[in-house]
Amino acid sequence: MRHITSGLVLITLSLFAIEAFADHSPKKMMRNVKAYAQLSVTGKLGPFDVNYDKFGEIPNASKTSVGNKKFDKWLGDKFNPEAIVMRDGKVIYERYNKKRKIDSNTPLLGMSMSKTAIAASVGGLLCSGKIKSLNDKAGSYSKFLASTPYGEVSIRNILQMNSGVSPLGRSDEKRFNQKSRGMQNFDGNGNVREALNFYKSAARNAGQKMNYHSTDSLALSILVEEIAQKSLAKYFHSEIYSQFGKSGFMQWTSDKSGTTVSFSDLVMTAQDWANFGQYLMRQK
DSSP states (O other), X not given: OXXXXXTEEEEOOOTTOGGXXXXXXXXXXXXXXXXXXXXXXXXXXXXXXXXXXXXXXXXXXXXXXXXXXXXXXXXXXXXXXXXXXXXXXXXXXXXXXXXXXXXXXXXXXXXXXXXXXXXXXXXXXXXXXXXXXXXXXXXXXXXXXXXXXXXXXXXXXXXXXXXXXXOSSSTTHHHHHHHHHTOGGGTTOOOHHHHHTTOSXXXXXXXXXXXXXXXXHHHHHHHHHHHHTSOHHHHHXXXXXXXXXXXXXXXXXXXXXXXXXXXXXXXXXXXXXXHHHHHHHHOO
């Protein structure tokens, strides 16, 4: 979760918020966090071999923290693995959950904050002129998307999860996620493009109703890849992370062909997540 207000950046990867209990217990969530933190070492998520792009090595720098009892009152929750507060670019509070063995060097799974990195990458392509307008159809830039229901959808509507491609709800989302990563029944056969091909037609007209679903994020991964001629992870790292990253380490899962699994799975240190928020605030 990231909040930005008038020169103040608060980033808290609160992976155990009460809302999450219905889907994932704190124990399961922590297991996922640890698995992603060690993916570049083990090459596995659970029993499954998963592909990934890795940049740099897991940090081993001096551990940092900045105490502030006022912030501890509402950020010191036992379910909060870390929290950083920055004001005008300076860290004024930095806390890590030692009981869960998390510190300033720990790579942390950003979950759906990864989608912000997709949007930033699309923004980079727009600012560089490689995308002329967000109102352009995705199929104008991507040969693959042109052959799917996304071909006639504007980039803007895909960014807003308003493509109309996926049926309302998320009942089939796990199947897309597993196919993209190559897990469960798709072990060893991760393929983002084949996942998107599960949908042969759109469920409704674009722009009618937003639907929070993995598919639009996966479509944007392919869009960035085909425009930039490199994976979303590589583009984000070279064009955006390079402007704010301090730890030197970044990791993002991919399918067997190297296409980034974009709806989640971006891993950075907490400080770099905070720096990312600061970077976004500086953009015009």
